[in-house]
Amino acid sequence: MKPIIEFKNYTFKYRSQTEPTLRDINLMIYPGEKVLIVGPSGSGKSTLAHCINGLVPFSFSGESEGSLIVKDQEPNKLGVFGMSKIVGTVLQDTDGQFIGLTVAEDIAFALENDMVEQNEMFRRVNEVAQTVDVKKLLKHAPAELSGGQKQRVSMAGVLIDDVDILVFDEPLANLDPATGKKAIDLIDKIQKEDKKTILIIEHRLEDVLYRDVDRIIVIGEGRVVADLEPDELLAGNILKEQGIREPLYIAALKQAGCVIRPESRPQHVDTMDLKDYSEQVREWFEASTLPAPKKSQETALEIMDLDFAYISGNPILSSIRFKIKKREMLSIVGKNGAGKTTLSNLICGFINPDKGSILLHGRDISEKSIKERGEIIGLVMQNPNQMISKPMIYDEVALGLTVRGVPEEEIKKRVYDTLKICGLYPFRNWPISALSFGQKKRVTIASILVMNPEVIILDEPTAGQDYYHYTEIMEFLKDLNKTFGITIIMITHDMHLMLEYTDRAIVIADGELIANDTPAKILTNEAIAEKAYLKKTSLYDLALQCGIEDVSGFAERFIYCEREIKMKTQEEIEEIDGSSNERGDVNV
Amino acid sequence: MREGMSMSRLLTYAEKDTWIHRLCGVTKLIFFLAWSVIGMLTYDTRVLIVMLFTSLIIFKVSKTEWRQVGTIFKFILFFLCLNVITVFFFSPLEGTTIYGARTDIVHLFGNYWITKEQIFYEMNIVLKYFTVIPVVLMFIVTTNPSEFAASLNRIGISYKIGYAVAIALRYIPDVQSDFIKIKHAQEARGIEMSSKAKFHVRLRNMATIIFPLIFSSMERIDVVSNAMELRGFGKYKKRTWYSGKPLKRNDYFTIVFVLLFGSVAMIVTFYDGSRFYNPFR
Numbered sequence: 001m002k003p004i005i006e007f008k009n010y011t012f013k014y015r016s017q018t019e020p021t022l023r024d025i026n027l028m029i030y031p032g033e034k035v036l037i038v039g040p041s042g043s044g045k046s047t048l049a050h051c052i053n054g055l056v057p058f059s060f061s062g063e064s065e066g067s068l069i070v071k072d073q074e075p076n077k078l079g080v081f082g083m084s085k086i087v088g089t090v091l092q093d094t095d096g097q098f099i100g101l102t103v104a105e106d107i108a109f110a111l112e113n114d115m116v117e118q119n120e121m122f123r124r125v126n127e128v129a130q131t132v133d134v135k136k137l138l139k140h141a142p143a144e145l146s147g148g149q150k151q152r153v154s155m156a157g158v159l160i161d162d163v164d165i166l167v168f169d170e171p172l173a174n175l176d177p178a179t180g181k182k183a184i185d186l187i188d189k190i191q192k193e194d195k196k197t198i199l200i201i202e203h204r205l206e207d208v209l210y211r212d213v214d215r216i217i218v219i220g221e222g223r224v225v226a227d228l229e230p231d232e233l234l235a236g237n238i239l240k241e242q243g244i245r246e247p248l249y250i251a252a253l254k255q256a257g258c259v260i261r262p263e264s265r266p267q268h269v270d271t272m273d274l275k276d277y278s279e280q281v282r283e284w285f286e287a288s289t290l291p292a293p294k295k296s297q298e299t300a301l302e303i304m305d306l307d308f309a310y311i312s313g314n315p316i317l318s319s320i321r322f323k324i325k326k327r328e329m330l331s332i333v334g335k336n337g338a339g340k341t342t343l344s345n346l347i348c349g350f351i352n353p354d355k356g357s358i359l360l361h362g363r364d365i366s367e368k369s370i371k372e373r374g375e376i377i378g379l380v381m382q383n384p385n386q387m388i389s390k391p392m393i394y395d396e397v398a399l400g401l402t403v404r405g406v407p408e409e410e411i412k413k414r415v416y417d418t419l420k421i422c423g424l425y426p427f428r429n430w431p432i433s434a435l436s437f438g439q440k441k442r443v444t445i446a447s448i449l450v451m452n453p454e455v456i457i458l459d460e461p462t463a464g465q466d467y468y469h470y471t472e473i474m475e476f477l478k479d480l481n482k483t484f485g486i487t488i489i490m491i492t493h494d495m496h497l498m499l500e501y502t503d504r505a506i507v508i509a510d511g512e513l514i515a516n517d518t519p520a521k522i523l524t525n526e527a528i529a530e531k532a533y534l535k536k537t538s539l540y541d542l543a544l545q546c547g548i549e550d551v552s553g554f555a556e557r558f559i560y561c562e563r564e565i566k567m568k569t570q571e572e573i574e575e576i577d578g579s580s581n582e583r584g585d586v587n588v
Numbered sequence: 589m590r591e592g593m594s595m596s597r598l599l600t601y602a603e604k605d606t607w608i609h610r611l612c613g614v615t616k617l618i619f620f621l622a623w624s625v626i627g628m629l630t631y632d633t634r635v636l637i638v639m640l641f642t643s644l645i646i647f648k649v650s651k652t653e654w655r656q657v658g659t660i661f662k663f664i665l666f667f668l669c670l671n672v673i674t675v676f677f678f679s680p681l682e683g684t685t686i687y688g689a690r691t692d693i694v695h696l697f698g699n700y701w702i703t704k705e706q707i708f709y710e711m712n713i714v715l716k717y718f719t720v721i722p723v724v725l726m727f728i729v730t731t732n733p734s735e736f737a738a739s740l741n742r743i744g745i746s747y748k749i750g751y752a753v754a755i756a757l758r759y760i761p762d763v764q765s766d767f768i769k770i771k772h773a774q775e776a777r778g779i780e781m782s783s784k785a786k787f788h789v790r791l792r793n794m795a796t797i798i799f800p801l802i803f804s805s806m807e808r809i810d811v812v813s814n815a816m817e818l819r820g821f822g823k824y825k826k827r828t829w830y831s832g833k834p835l836k837r838n839d840y841f842t843i844v845f846v847l848l849f850g851s852v853a854m855i856v857t858f859y860d861g862s863r864f865y866n867p868f869r
Binding site: 096098108118121381385 | 754755758761766769772796797808812815816818820821822824826827829832
């Protein structure tokens with residue numbers, strides 16, 4: 001069979017860069033295949049996709065060598081418009097790419113630009129809306145849709161052109177776990193029923209593997225590092241070497257000392273042949289230990305019977321009640337729109353509850369203004385660009401102190417100290433525009449930290465970050481928590497983050513608190529997972545299939561072991577770095 | 589977010605089923621433009637009164653509710669009062685000049701007299717406002733924005749301009765919710781945005797919201813323009829419109845009506861060679 005996409009010795013360099021982003025790519029993708037492309041941030045995986053849809057070199061200019069043929073055409077001759085008839089691209093930002101004022105108009109957008117006659121448009125929009133199941137929503141505005149629905153509309157918008165190839169750029173980035181599962185299901189259906197060639201770029205490997213993929217291509221530093229069937233890739237060690245997170249059950253099996261063979265079909269935990277491994281897993285489980293749970297300390301924050309509604313009779317949150325201990329790391333999870341952000345807005349005082357109160361160290365803080373609360377409870381927003389308002393790093397971090405009239409000398413000392421903690425001291429005189437996304441995130445954390453808050457709330461601290469950067473940010477937060485005793489609350493969709501880094505999780509579903517327990521217990525409880533649109537961890541299935549009854553204990557022990565190993569490697573890295581305390585040398 | 593949503597509901601299109609809503613955007617645009625031109629040209633009180641009643645009837649038929657337009661109506665009313673007062677102070681005897689008669693009612697001070705002619709003249713100005721305002725408001729709340737973009741295109745304006753209008757409307761709620769989020773985060777950092785701070789401090793503090801808002805909006809623009817290009821926007825000189833409506837019988841009827849009405853109004857107005865109706869002679 002003739003490949004539909006063929007890269008031959010393809011090299012590409014952006015005009016603004018000195019080094020090529022893609023080097024000597026040789027790759028063949030055949031019609032009807034479903035291929036997953038993984039790789040750390042900056043590895044060139046998005047550039048690869050942009051070469052296929054023509055954004056490279058037309059919107060992002062640069063020079064290429066070698067050849068690229070997509071369905072007998074050369075993208076750099078055909079242009080973005082020409083390629084849009086062959087390749088449909090679904091971008092990561094579900095909100096930003098919604099162009100129309102209503103669902104129907106957004107789906108029809110490509111047809112309008114092609115001057116298709118109106119009745120024909122109505123017919124085709126209906127047809128495609130049926131495929132992605134948004135027919136009932138045709139007249140809705142984007143503000144009335146959930147993230148998952150918006151994404152389905154985006155899919156419809158590219159399917160309507162009857163393209164041969166669909167490219168998905170991080171389709172899971174903005175979705176809660178259960179909605180992400182549905183998206184993967186839909187992609188699978190489109191591939192099978194409409195015979196499309198599918199390319200998925202995503203670093204959440206385990207979530208994509210919820211449905212079969214034909215091949216996984218690993219990109220590292222601009223090169224194809226591996227091009228293997230999933231079973232073979234998962235059996236090897238390439239993922240780990242490239243800094244890509246392995247599925248948890250695979251990591252657990254390897255932790256237990258198993259050598260995974262491709263013949264055991266490790267692609268899905270529920271169909272994997274575990275009989276050769278289960279004995280070993282059980283042995284590991286029995287031998288491993290857990291440290292005694294942290295003793296309960298004093299309460300930092302107490303939420304008492306909080307009710308909130310924008311319109312009376314239509315509660316967003318009702319009777320929310322929980323305590324956060326001092327020095328705790330807590331996650332707040334639940335599906336999109338469950339009320340998580342509302343809860344953090346209430347804690348920060350942006351909105352006021354209809355009933356109930358919030359106590360900090362036993363004192364009611366409802367009388368305090370937003371500004372006063374900001375001195376004890378800091379909020380770090382998901383997108384650092386929504387917080388940064390000064391051009392220079394120093395000024396940005398100093399802002400909170402300057403407006404409070406703190407003396408110049410003290411500001412300087414506190415800002416420098418904070419920058420040192422955050423590893424940003426070497427950049428103190430830099431403009432913020434020169435920083436990477438991860439570094440900007442650190443600047444926003446520093447600008448909160450400088451005020452010595454007791455509690456920091458972070459909204460999706462690791463969204464859109466690869467495993468390496470994820471680990472770096474999370475280790476940093478853990479360090480703040482341990483060293484300075486700051487209580488940390490994280491609002492997240494990331495089940496890994498919750499399991500790995502938080503001591504406890506609060507689960508909110510439809511405005512009610514449905515669970516308040518250790519992450520391992522929550523993620524091994526099917527009823528809660530279903531109600532809150534979470535995804536139970538694959539460790540659950542692994543434990544059950546290996547005949548271990550204490551599934552949450554198994555998950556806890558595995559996470560504990562992983563943490564220990566991570567800490568050891570982190571310490572080793574720091575020793576190699578010359579025992580200096582300046583983590584700023586590590587390029588975030 | 590909800591806050592943003594309720595804000596954006598003011599003065600925006602609301603879907604209802606009246607024959608005005610069913611009219612094509614082009615028709616409403618032509619009607620609205622013609623109506624405004626007539627209203628601007630004529631000072632004939634008889635014409636203005638007929639127009640006022642027609643406007644009110646149209647407004648009623650369109651089932652527009654007060655809460656949709658109340659705020660903006662008060663805003664316009666404020667400017668109307670300002671206008672009436674300035675006209676009087678700059679030219680207290682304008683009415684006398686126009687109507688060629690002077691009937692004093694009361695002497696205020698200096699050169700300022702209140703005359704019957706001035707009152708009549710300014711009443712005409714108020715009438716002019718009131719003949720146009722209901723039609724403007726009605727046009728905005730009964731015309732689907734994307735259909736409006738299609739209409740602009742149909743009367744010969746480049747579709748890129750029409751689409752720019754539509755896309756601005758699409759992203760206004762998003763930018764509003766960004767604004768609220770950023771404002772909250774900055775307030776928590778200690779930047780005073782309430783009336784507690786002095787005016788010039790507040791102005792400077794506003795900058796700490798505006799910058800992040802601009803940056804996050806620029807990110808948005810980047811995504812949107814890529815998304816639009818990937819789906820072929822700007823490929824041809826023309827494009828079709830999903831929400832465009834063909835002209836129907838009622839549309840032709842409305843256009844013919846407004847043109848006929850305009851002609852009659854102009855004849856009546858200029859019959860005596862002046863655009864003012866003069867009851868004083």
